[in-house]
Amino acid sequence: MNTPRPGRRQPHADPGLQPERTTQSWLRTSLTMTVVSLLFIRWINVFQTLSVVVFVVCIALAIAAIALQVRRYRLGAVSIRAGRGRPTPWAVIFLTSSVCLIAVLSIASVLKITFG
Helix, strand or coil, X not given: CCCCCCCCCCCCCCCCCHHHHHHHHHHHHHHHHHHHHHHXXXXXXXXXXXXXXXXXXXXXXXXXXXXXXXXXXXXXXXXXXXXXXXXXXXXXXXXXXXXXXXXXXXXXXXXXXXXX
């Protein structure tokens, strides 16, 4: 059981609530995006410049997702203290679009390898 340290302000009353679980989920997704981007570097001998461009795009999207989540965590903690939640649909749309873009780039890469 986590007990708050004396003199340290907690972001909200229950550290096991939604902001922590959501942050962990976004971090896992960002880690997956990073791993996929590293796979493109592994294929640099096949795709040359395209591989580097896709790597940079994937890493940038992963960093942006983490930065967005820091802001979303703070908003979530404030919402819990206030007793009302405020959804942030643009962050979810951004992450969904990013994952779909990476998936499309990955599929296109596999098709390029397969069909030359």
